Amino acid sequence: MFRNQLARGLEGLIMLSCKQASQLTSQSLDRPLTLRERFALQLHLMICKYCRRFSQHLQTLRAAIGKMVDSIENNDTIKMPSAAKKRIADQLATNRPQP
Amino acid sequence: MTTANMHDWLNDHGDFLYRFALARLRDPHLAEDVVQETFLAAIKSPSFAEQSAPRTWLTGILKHKIIDVMRKNVREIAASDLMDDEDGNMDEFFDETGHWAEKPLAWDIPDNALEQQQFLSILQTCIDKLPAKLAQLFLMRDVHDTDNEEICKELNITTTNAWVMLYRARMGLRKCLEINWLGGLKV
Numbered sequence: 002m003f004r005n006q007l008a009r010g011l012e013g014l015i016m017l018s019c020k021q022a023s024q025l026t027s028q029s030l031d032r033p034l035t036l037r038e039r040f041a042l043q044l045h046l047m048i049c050k051y052c053r054r055f056s057q058h059l060q061t062l063r064a065a066i067g068k069m070v071d072s073i074e075n076n077d078t079i080k081m082p083s084a085a086k087k088r089i090a091d092q093l094a095t096n097r098p099q100p
Numbered sequence: 101m102t103t104a105n106m107h108d109w110l111n112d113h114g115d116f117l118y119r120f121a122l123a124r125l126r127d128p129h130l131a132e133d134v135v136q137e138t139f140l141a142a143i144k145s146p147s148f149a150e151q152s153a154p155r156t157w158l159t160g161i162l163k164h165k166i167i168d169v170m171r172k173n174v175r176e177i178a179a180s181d182l183m184d185d186e187d188g189n190m191d192e193f194f195d196e197t198g199h200w201a202e203k204p205l206a207w208d209i210p211d212n213a214l215e216q217q218q219f220l221s222i223l224q225t226c227i228d229k230l231p232a233k234l235a236q237l238f239l240m241r242d243v244h245d246t247d248n249e250e251i252c253k254e255l256n257i258t259t260t261n262a263w264v265m266l267y268r269a270r271m272g273l274r275k276c277l278e279i280n281w282l283g284g285l286k287v
Contacts, residue, residue, distance in 0.1 A: 018198025020190060027267040031241070054204040058274050061209060062223075066242045069220045073123035074116070081118035085132040086110065089139050093106050096143050 017045045022052045026059060106143050113155045114139075117162050124166055124239045126228060134165040141165070170240055173233035177265060193271055205278055219281060226276035230269055237262075238269035
């Protein structure tokens with residue numbers, strides 16, 4: 002009896018909705034969560050496979066973004082348009098270095 | 101050091117700097133502009149003659165030029181309809197009880213390189229479907245992995261606001277990937 006009340010009390014105190022859990026999951030990529038937030042999020046992830054998936058998806062997304070940017074940075078076939086290069090060269094010619 | 105050296109730098113590093121900017125801003129004209137500003141700032145810099153690692157130095161200047169663009173973007177995002185709702189107006193993703201309106205699916209990311217290439221190209225398409233300024237902020241955050249506090253300080257926005265923006269971007273991207281990358285998905 003007391004146990005049930007305690008469980009319900011704890012639940013109300015720390016149970017997150019999926020919406021809240023997804024917000025915390027996203028924020029955990031941007032800042033350290035507080036102890037309480039971490040605990041609540043872990044508890045939610047333990048019982049919610051959809052939020053576990055969501056969390057994995059954000060990890061996948063971050064890794065994929067890194068790969069995508071690397072692949073653009075290292076793609077030698079992408080060149081600055083020659084018109085832009087010429088424009089910059091002209092500008093440099095009129096802006097001499099400071100003595 | 102003369103202007104001629106700076107022209108060499110333009111030839112040697114211009115394309116790299118352009119790709120660096122393009123990967124983050126995803127807009128060819130914006131990318132050209134920040135590279136131009138970078139070279140003009142470089143040639144006016146008193147320390148330009150002493151640089152032994154020009155690419156690193158130029159990339160550092162370029163990052164700041166990109167952050168300048170972000171700063172303007174964030175002000176505009178914050179003032180736009182996009183940010184009307186404190187928790188980012190996530191009604192399309194959750195029902196009124198806070199449960200997923202559409203449950204996230206199990207993703208099966210292939211090791212196969214070709215399919216990864218397909219995945220990356222779908223990712224690019226999805227990024228380009230986000231509001232442009234939001235996409236740029238997201239790329240800035242998740243690519244540079246710059247410290248969030250630092251970005252917020254540089255961008256002069258409240259940290260909470262940045263979290264909401266990044267949350268929105270990630271929710272939109274995840275959904276878009278799930279819809280468009282059906283090949284690898286299992287329920």
